Amino acid sequence: MAPDPIPARPFPTLECRNCGAGAPVDEHFCPQCSRILALGRHGDYFSFLGVPRRLTIDPAQLERRFRDLSRQFHPDYFYNASPSERLASLERSSYLNDAYRALRNPISRIEHLLAIEGLPPAKSEGSSAGSGQTAAKVPAGLLEEVFELNEQLDEIRESRESGTDAAVLRDRLDSARKPIDLKREEHERKVELLSAQWDQQLDAGDAAAKRATLEALRERLLERNYINNLLATIDREAANLEARADSSVRL
Amino acid sequence: MGKVVGIDLGTTNSLVAYVRDGVPHVIRDASGDALVPSVVSLGEDGTFFVGREAQRRLLTAPSRSVYSVKRFMGRGIDDVRDEAALLPFNVGGQPGGVVRIGLDDREFTPPEISAFVLRELKQRAEDDFREQGEFDFEVDRAVITVPAYFNDAQRTATRDAGRLAGLEVLRIVNEPTAASLAYGLDQRDRGIIAVYDLGGGTFDISILKVEDGVFQVLATNGDTHLGGDDIDRLLVELVLAEIGPGGSKEQHANGGSKEQDPPYVSQPGIVGRVLLSRPAEEIQAIRKAVIEAKLDLTEAEEAEIRVETLAYRRPITRAEFEQLIRPLVERTIQPVRQALADAGLEPSEVDEAVLVGGSTRVPLVRRLVSELFGRTPHSELNPDEVVALGAAVQADILISGRREMLLLDVTPLSLGIETMGGVVSKIILRNSTIPASGREMFTTGVDNQTSVDIHVLQGERELADDCRSLARFKLRGIPPMPAGLPRIEVRFQIDANGILSVAASELRTNIAQTIEVKPSYGLTDQEVERMLIESFEHAQADVDARLLIEARNEAESVIHATEKSLRRPNFAEIAAVDLQAGEQERIEAALDAVKQAMAGSDRDAIRERTHALNHATQHLAEVMMNRGVREALAGKNVKDV
Numbered sequence: 001m002a003p004d005p006i007p008a009r010p011f012p013t014l015e016c017r018n019c020g021a022g023a024p025v026d027e028h029f030c031p032q033c034s035r036i037l038a039l040g041r042h043g044d045y046f047s048f049l050g051v052p053r054r055l056t057i058d059p060a061q062l063e064r065r066f067r068d069l070s071r072q073f074h075p076d077y078f079y080n081a082s083p084s085e086r087l088a089s090l091e092r093s094s095y096l097n098d099a100y101r102a103l104r105n106p107i108s109r110i111e112h113l114l115a116i117e118g119l120p121p122a123k124s125e126g127s128s129a130g131s132g133q134t135a136a137k138v139p140a141g142l143l144e145e146v147f148e149l150n151e152q153l154d155e156i157r158e159s160r161e162s163g164t165d166a167a168v169l170r171d172r173l174d175s176a177r178k179p180i181d182l183k184r185e186e187h188e189r190k191v192e193l194l195s196a197q198w199d200q201q202l203d204a205g206d207a208a209a210k211r212a213t214l215e216a217l218r219e220r221l222l223e224r225n226y227i228n229n230l231l232a233t234i235d236r237e238a239a240n241l242e243a244r245a246d247s248s249v250r251l
Numbered sequence: 252m253g254k255v256v257g258i259d260l261g262t263t264n265s266l267v268a269y270v271r272d273g274v275p276h277v278i279r280d281a282s283g284d285a286l287v288p289s290v291v292s293l294g295e296d297g298t299f300f301v302g303r304e305a306q307r308r309l310l311t312a313p314s315r316s317v318y319s320v321k322r323f324m325g326r327g328i329d330d331v332r333d334e335a336a337l338l339p340f341n342v343g344g345q346p347g348g349v350v351r352i353g354l355d356d357r358e359f360t361p362p363e364i365s366a367f368v369l370r371e372l373k374q375r376a377e378d379d380f381r382e383q384g385e386f387d388f389e390v391d392r393a394v395i396t397v398p399a400y401f402n403d404a405q406r407t408a409t410r411d412a413g414r415l416a417g418l419e420v421l422r423i424v425n426e427p428t429a430a431s432l433a434y435g436l437d438q439r440d441r442g443i444i445a446v447y448d449l450g451g452g453t454f455d456i457s458i459l460k461v462e463d464g465v466f467q468v469l470a471t472n473g474d475t476h477l478g479g480d481d482i483d484r485l486l487v488e489l490v491l492a493e494i495g496p497g498g499s500k501e502q503h504a505n506g507g508s509k510e511q512d513p514p515y516v517s518q519p520g521i522v523g524r525v526l527l528s529r530p531a532e533e534i535q536a537i538r539k540a541v542i543e544a545k546l547d548l549t550e551a552e553e554a555e556i557r558v559e560t561l562a563y564r565r566p567i568t569r570a571e572f573e574q575l576i577r578p579l580v581e582r583t584i585q586p587v588r589q590a591l592a593d594a595g596l597e598p599s600e601v602d603e604a605v606l607v608g609g610s611t612r613v614p615l616v617r618r619l620v621s622e623l624f625g626r627t628p629h630s631e632l633n634p635d636e637v638v639a640l641g642a643a644v645q646a647d648i649l650i651s652g653r654r655e656m657l658l659l660d661v662t663p664l665s666l667g668i669e670t671m672g673g674v675v676s677k678i679i680l681r682n683s684t685i686p687a688s689g690r691e692m693f694t695t696g697v698d699n700q701t702s703v704d705i706h707v708l709q710g711e712r713e714l715a716d717d718c719r720s721l722a723r724f725k726l727r728g729i730p731p732m733p734a735g736l737p738r739i740e741v742r743f744q745i746d747a748n749g750i751l752s753v754a755a756s757e758l759r760t761n762i763a764q765t766i767e768v769k770p771s772y773g774l775t776d777q778e779v780e781r782m783l784i785e786s787f788e789h790a791q792a793d794v795d796a797r798l799l800i801e802a803r804n805e806a807e808s809v810i811h812a813t814e815k816s817l818r819r820p821n822f823a824e825i826a827a828v829d830l831q832a833g834e835q836e837r838i839e840a841a842l843d844a845v846k847q848a849m850a851g852s853d854r855d856a857i858r859e860r861t862h863a864l865n866h867a868t869q870h871l872a873e874v875m876m877n878r879g880v881r882e883a884l885a886g887k888n889v890k891d892v
Contacts, residue, residue: 067462067463067465067467070465070657070659071465071654071657074657074659074747075686075746075747076422076648076649076657076658076747077652077654079421079649079650079652080650080652090686090744090746090747091688093686093747094686094687094688094744095688097683097684097685097686097687098687098688100684101683101684
């Protein structure tokens with residue numbers, strides 16, 4: 001299936017450094033002299049790749065598009081070109097690689113969509129500082145599970161320090177993990193539903209409904225970060241148990 | 252425009268190849284040998300030997316002969332101290348700076364040593380083109396391969412070496428990827444390829460997806476300090492342990508003096524010296540012997556390590572050999588697993604496994620790769636030559652604009668910058684397709700601050716101390732503003748060579764920032780320029796040395812011929828009959844003059860006086876010749892009668 005045609009912009013926003021002709025921002029080559037165009041300030045990976053702004057993308061089609069554009073931009077083919085064309089080739093190739101990387105993965109695809117639709121990034125404040133969930137606000141749908149898990153983790157830590165058998169603790173950790181795994185599965189389903197909803201609205205939805213879907217997607221991403229942090233905490237505790245089991249064997 | 256070649260600059264051997272009529276060829280010497288040993292030796296008269304000749308000198312002049320220099324490219328002395336201890340040449344350098352190698356009273360950086368090898372390859376290619384009757388035979392551009400897991404500093408050092416050798420480096424290509432190009436020429440199929448590349452000093456694993464002529468690397472991993480050299484070292488250590496320090500086996504058995512570990516004496520600023528417990532000649536003789544045994548064990552079940560000079564002989568079975576090297580070979584498993592995981596693939600999803608590098612001839616390595624991927628690996632192409640062939644193909648793509656094939660490689664290591672508390676903030680993640688770019692915003696912490704320091708690192712660890720320091724940048728010229736107000740955008744660009752460049756601008760004022768780069772383990776542009784100039788000067792010095800030798804040789808032969816005439820038993824009679832008055836005295840004076848000049852090293856004086864002696868003896872030579880002819884004719888007449 002050929003990608004949908006890119007809607008023409010009313011005003012040219014790129015200027016060819018070779019012939020001075022104007023070109024729409026999503027053009028890669030000058031319509032007049034067919035030289036590669038400097039990238040300019042492009043911000044939309046979907047339109048750059050020439051694919052519609054959908055969250056359901058056929059990976060094989062996206063990959064073909066990536067390969068086609070790579071063959072057009074790659075610096076290998078601009079070795080003998082002018083310095084400005086070489087720079088344009090380097091910039092376009094880099095941008096293409098970034099775009100493909102972002103759209104290939106369903107979650108980073110949503111993140112990019114939210115960014116170009118003008119929503120604030122769905123990054124919980126505490127996550128980059130490394131300390132994890134303590135700094136971030138607990139998403140409403142997770143309150144119960146988080147409370148339960150923290151209680152159990154505290155107990156497991158205490159038992160670990162008082163020397164309870166590692167196998168017993170591992171079982172307890174596994175059962176503490178189960179509700180979080182279930183939440184994670186439920187979360188995946190919700191993300192899929194919302195993504196499908198967005199794709200339908202893209203063709204026929206009104207602005208308010210689309211906005212609501214995007215907000216909901218953003219909430220889901222915040223929730224996702226939180227769930228992943230919880231799972232990471234459980235994994236760390238499991239690693240602690242393993243380490244202790246190892247050292248006791250050695251002793 | 253001159254010719255373009257592809258070069259595999261290896262730890263142990265190097266090769267040069269080029270494409271003719273669409274087909275890559277490796278350039279061989281007269282005896283059909285394509286491998287140029289990556290060995291450089293400084294002769295006692297100041298001239299350099301490269302390749303086979305230098306390799307022979309490893310045994311006779313080990314302290315003046317450098318090998319495996321690739322292991323030191325882009326590295327600091329702190330990184331290589333342990334392995335330097337077993338090398339017979341001087342390895343040193345300032346802590347925190349590049350490695351320096353001492354030869355005689357001169358000091359060289361690894362790129363300078365590598366440049367000697369590259370010049371030899373360039374020469375070899377030019378000779379080949381000239382022999383084919385090419386009018387334009389000069390080689391001025393090259394694609395050079397590096398291990399996929401080389402970091403920025405190691406890549407930059409390789410490019411510097413090319414520049415020093417007078418080559419414009421069109422592209423730095425990863426060895427496993429180059430190999431896949433060479434394979435892809437014959438088999439235009441599609442699928443997932445795993446390239447397992449175990450060379451002399453480095454290990455790489457690359458997972459590629461091939462489709463429509465696009466060779467896309469999905470993930471790469473490796474170890475830049477794992478290869479055949481390490482196998483050799485284990486064997487050398489085995490032999491050393493058996494013969495004991497400072498003597499033969501018997502001495503060791505008698506208890507003898509157990510020497511301490513060889514002391515490493517580092518003299519900051521000048522070349523550090525590695526003291527070995529045994530003479531360097533012995534170490535090299537042992538090394539040569541174990542390599543021969545290792546090669547024998549590729550085919551044979553049993554071989555012998557034989558060091559004639561030490562009267563040492565020892566049988567070694569393949570089982571024993573494999574037991575010894577197994578831990579080394581198994582160090583390749585984790586990188587393979589990581590690369591597959593990064594590519595999101597199971598081993599069973601790999602369609603083809605390809606073996607590259609001389610060390611993949613070791614049967615244990617082949618077995619391991621078969622087990623890892625559950626299939627027999629490909630080795631149709633010579634594992635020593637396949638990388639150079641691929642480099643030639645890539646060079647051809649670059650200059651011809653052919654678009655049937657395209658390599659999309661990745662950056663092997665994440666790139667990041669140091670933030671508060673020594674934590675690394677990642678900007679470009681490992682296995683990102685290159686070229687790749689990333690940007691990061693900075694601001695100031697103090698009112699009217701006009702510069703910001705940025706520390707760039709490469710690696711996967713969280714803390715700056717655990718990553719590889721690439722460079723420190725200073726952003727200057729920030730307009731004075733209250734703290735936190737400037738918005739400085741720093742853009743990181745990794746090009747298709749996997750080499751980083753950085754640009755920055757302050758977004759409020761749109762003022763571009765100047766960036767001062769201090770590479771942590773590399774050479775600055777100024778240093779490379781200086782080395783270029785020096786290498787030209789040395790090239791001139793080398794030419795001078797050669798011309799002096801030629802002048803001396805010519806003088807020798809004229810002196811010899813003259814003295815031979817003067818010493819003839821019947822010379823007094825000849826002089827009396829055929830020479831003019833004073834002629835003999837003039838000849839003797841000219842002879843003395845040449846001998847005097849020979850005591851010095853003034854090439855022009857030697858040549859002038861040789862010329863004068865030639866002139867002075869011209870008449871004598873004619874006389875001698877006429878006499879000779881007469882005698883011959885006389886003899887003939889007698890015979891004829």
